[in-house]
Amino acid sequence: NAGVTQTPKFRVLKTGQSMTLLCAQDMNHEYMYWYRQDPGMGLRLIHYSVGEGTTAKGEVPDGYNVSRLKKQNFLLGLESAAPSQTSVYFCASREGQGSGAQHFGDGTRLSIL
Amino acid sequence: GEDVEQSLFLSVREGDSSVINCTYTDSSSTYLYWYKQEPGAGLQLLTYIFSNMDMKQDQRLTVLLNKKDNHLSLRIADTQTGDSAIYFCAEGAPGGGNKLTFGTGTQLKVEL
Numbered sequence: 001n002a003g004v005t006q007t008p009k010f011r012v013l014k015t016g017q018s019m020t021l022l023c024a025q026d027m028n029h030e031y032m033y034w035y036r037q038d039p040g041m042g043l044r045l046i047h048y049s050v051g052e053g054t055t056a057k058g059e060v061p062d063g064y065n066v067s068r069l070k071k072q073n074f075l076l077g078l079e080s081a082a083p084s085q086t087s088v089y090f091c092a093s094r095e096g097q098g099s100g101a102q103h104f105g106d107g108t109r110l111s112i113l
Numbered sequence: 114g115e116d117v118e119q120s121l122f123l124s125v126r127e128g129d130s131s132v133i134n135c136t137y138t139d140s141s142s143t144y145l146y147w148y149k150q151e152p153g154a155g156l157q158l159l160t161y162i163f164s165n166m167d168m169k170q171d172q173r174l175t176v177l178l179n180k181k182d183n184h185l186s187l188r189i190a191d192t193q194t195g196d197s198a199i200y201f202c203a204e205g206a207p208g209g210g211n212k213l214t215f216g217t218g219t220q221l222k223v224e225l
Binding site for chain 2: 004031033040041042043045048050056058090092094099100101102103104105106107
């Protein structure tokens with residue numbers, strides 16, 4: 001009964017380094033989302049996907065790339081990390097129909113030095 | 114664009130009722146949601162309400178929707194210390210990936 005799993009849970013990077021955050025869901029959901037959470041700003045949508053092989057920009061996409069090669073996985077990449085990308089990143093998924101409720105992972109805490 | 118507003122803090126005594134308020138601007142919202150976030154954890158869906166409903170009750174939780182004023186509230190009866198968390202209101206509309214717009218969250222502190 002895993003739901004949405006994010007790896008890694010914590011990471012510290014140096015400015016300019018690259019990394020990929022992995023999100024996996026086992027609920028056969030069509031839609032997947034990446035958010036960042038910063039103090040006093042709630043959740044802001046970075047990128048999302050409405051199905052395997054599709055991606056779209058959200059509210060704050062600059063500096064990030066995503067891929068959805070398999071339905072169950074949604075990857076978030078930082079090509080050249082910047083201190084402004086220090087944040088908590090959350091992945092979510094939802095089924096294509098119904099209430100539209102999104103199910104969240106436990107987050108990845110990323111610090112860029 | 115869409116905007117969702119919440120007050121930042123709420124403090125209540127254990128056993129009292131808590132009421133967390135939210136206002137939103139997108140009148141085309143189809144569903145409105147309440148999520149709970151405990152320290153160091155992700156967001157947990159508490160409840161949701163469809164836009165053609167005025168009220169929804171689920172055990173200790175009561176959601177009220179005033180579409181005329183674009184106002185949503187979450188009432189927690191008999192608040193317990195385990196209810197201490199951040200509560201997020203979110204609104205969603207069909208189309209465009211069914212994205213949700215979240216409020217900034219209300220931190221609920223339950224005191225003994």
